[in-house]
Amino acid sequence: MTIQTITRDSLPDLGKALGHKFDAGHALVLSGGPGRTGAARMAARGALRVGAGLVTLGVPPAAQLEVATQVTAIMLRRAGDGAGLRALLEDDRLNALCAGPGLGLDDDAAQKVRVVVQSGRACVLDGDALTLIARDNSLMDALHAGCVLTPHGGEFARLFPGIADDLGADPAVEAKAEATRAAAARSGAVVLFKGPETLIAHPDGRSALHAATGERAVPWMATAGAGDVLAGIITGLLARGFDPIEAAKAATWLHVSCALHFGPGLIAEDLPETLPAVLRELGP
Secondary structure, eight states, X not given: OOOEEOOGGGSOOTTOOOSSGGGGOEEEEEOOSTTOOHHHHHHHHHHHHTTOSEEEEEEOGGGHHHHHTTOSXXXXXXXXXXHHHHHHTTSTTEEEEEEOTTOOSSHHHHHXXXXXXXXXXXXXXXXXXXXXXXXXXXXXXXXXXXXXXXXXXXXXXXXOHHHHHTTOSSOOHHHHHHHHHHHHHHHTSEEEEXXXXXXXXXXXXXXXXXXXXXXXXXXXXXXXXXXXXXXXXXXXXXXTTOOHHHHHHHHHHHHHHHHHHHOTTOOTTHHHHHHHHHHHHTOO
């Protein structure tokens, strides 16, 4: 099966004009508790910088003050458990969700991941959400084609042990592509298998490759929080109405392009702030 190579020319129109902030969607990013909010804040900043019209952080009450002192354009709502999140989602303008960065692994976190998946809305599931899904087959069964899973190698092995067992320690691109397609088919979700060679697959068999090698190699992006920003960029594009696989492909290209533009010395907080320059280079 053909694998599409993600290039600048393959990107959707990221600069399409919109008349009002709600035309660009409203993303909700779930945060963990006190001392664990940074990952969600970086994801939220990525969603905002890529053009989501509004971004809200759903925060446990105990972390509300911590987050309130760190955000301005990003809004804040309480979401302490599954019931609290379900109440937030009564606002159907919240059209893209992100769960996982710094979320935690307790029962409240698991409830919130379940609410996110069962809402049927476009969502990104990253980090701790992937660990929770790997522990609970009923969460895996609830996934749908509006979900984007963003595992690195270890998370992929926990989510899809049988598929991962066939990969070996250093798989060829073709083998990793086949495993990613198999994972997407099994989960019913879009799977973005992270790495220097990132593979993305849709349950219908479509797949794409972005290789951060050669001229696009960015070894300095091996820094804490970079994956959280990627999750946020995908979420922002989902909020803007992009198809999940197109959002995943575009976000992967933008993520690496930001790191290339910034250069060595990059930390994760730099990625959202570099997005405007990268988007500007794409033209109107």
